[in-house]
Structures are given as C-alpha cells and as structure tokens.
Amino acid sequence: MFAPSAPPRVIVGVDDSDASRWALSWALGEARLRGMELLLVHVAPVPSYAAAAGVPGHGTVCGLREAGGELITRLLTELRSSGGCDPARVSGMTLLGAPGDALVRLAREEDILVVGRSSRGLLSRLVRPSVHRHCAAHARSTFICVVPPTIGPLTVPGADGERPARRRLWGRRHETDG
Template sequence: MIVGVDESPAARWALAWAIGAARLRRLPLVAVHVSRAPIHPFPEALPLQHAARVGEEARSEQVVNEAFDDVAGGIPGDITVVVVGRMGDPGYHLVDLAGDGDLLVLGRSRRGLLSRILLPSTSMYCARHAETTVVIVRQPAPPDDGSPVLGERGRRFWNS
C-alpha cells in the first residue's frame, strides 16, 4: 500500500485511512513525500543542486514523520512502514511507484479554481494514469455544531 504524504490536512486524512487499511489487511505501508523543488537532470554536476536535493530528501522524511505524529502519535509499531522521498512531479512519482496489485491512497483537499489552474491536482493525475487501484480520501468539513474535537492531536489534525 502506497500513500502520498504532504503538509495538507487532506494528506493526513489519507494517511489515517491508509494506516487503518494496512492494519486491517496486514500490508506494509509505503509513505511517499514528493518535493516539487526544481531539479536538474544531472544534479551531481552542480554541487549546489546536489546539496539542495540532499536537503529536500531529508525534509521529505521530516514531513512524513510529522504527519505520522499528528495522525497516530508516531509511526505505528504494528505495521511495517517505509518512508520514500522524491523530487519532481508528485503525480508522476506516485504512479511510477505504484505497481500492479498495489493500492495507492491520496488525499483530496478543498482548493479554489485558481489554485487548481496554477497547480494541477495530483490525485486526478494519479486516477487517470495509475494502473492500479487508487483510493482518494476527501478531507471532511470541520464540525459546525461547535463541539470540540477531541484531544490536542485532533485539534491540530483539523486545523493543519
């Protein structure tokens, strides 16, 4: 099972769904963060670009760990978790990683029209191009009845 992770609340909902599904099906979970930082085809040729790439790969692990902290209080010990960091187009890398028989889990955030025009939807790209099952978890609306969300972790989860 592969789950796309970023800093958005929708990605946290997708991660929560993926953790539950991985537990239920006893599957390993591959958490992937793809940085949209510009890349050079030969980063080793440019020392500055190589340093930026190494920094972004380390940041990817940090983003995934923070998401696990918010959602589950850390990486769960009862499932196997692998963290993967890439640079480039998220849709391309997620589709590339998802092989036959995998389950690709993504979050769908609430974005405006201008945002969707300037930055195309990763979840829609994956739904069109993946040759495996894609689950798109939509971020629910926050509760309107004024009831508090349980716990500090829950408040961060809704307000990220």
C-alpha cells in the first residue's frame, strides 16, 4: 500500500536582495497559476569558524537563525497584507548551512525550485559560492533562475535624424515603419 505523497510545492530561496524579490514575485505567480503551495526558504550560511568549532548554540549561529526568521516573517506579512496570496497556501522556514545544498535537498522531484540571480564580483563569488549554479547542477526538481530586469537607455528609431533600419521580408527589401 502506498502512502499519500505530499502535493508539489513552489520553493523559493529568499534573502534580502532585489534578485530575491523578483524570484519571490515569479514564484508567487507560478504558485497561484498552478494552485500549488508556496514555501519561502531562507538559508543562512554558517560562518566557517562557527562550523569548525562545532558549537551549535554559538551566538553568531543563533543570530543568523533569528535574522532569517525575521526576514521570513516580514516577507510573509507583506504577502498576506497585499492580498496577493492565500495565507493557508504560503509558509516559510529558516535553515542553516550552505544555501545551494540546503535548497537542493529540500526540493523534491515534483517541486519547482526558484532562486534569484544577481550580478556579483569575482571576490564575492570566491567568498560565497553561487547558489543558482549549485542548484542548476544538482537539483532533481524543476529549477528556475530569475534574473532581475535591467533598465537601459531608451533608443527611438528615427531620433536625431536617423534613418529607419531596413530589413528583408520574403526576399524583398522593405523599410520598417518608424
């Protein structure tokens, strides 16, 4: 006899970044569209000195868990107060460890795992490994990496006396409408 399995979820890794906000927005829309539970997960990386000491009750570790809990609480409050979600289908959790590894272990095969991707410098990538790359390489669930949109300069065809570009359609040359 088979035990009933838990329904699939949309799991979104969150932190306090713009990329994370975009990922949360995408995940909320996907959860609503598919009628799935939305699970917000904050994973605080344990500092190497605390992990080496092997002291789970270390003040820094407890502080990381509390900060993650406050972030999850704030995000859940914002979601529920905006009316954009069913409060019964949205939950959150805070974990300690390597963020990419924790998210991959948490996501089941039928889940959708969502993370944001921000641009970081070389030094930052050396100090903290890329969560989205780890998830892309190791996730057994559907994985979505949300890149925040960039706003560049607007260019208007025909501005500054420019001539509209030409293009070929069906082998004949046509000028584009400006």
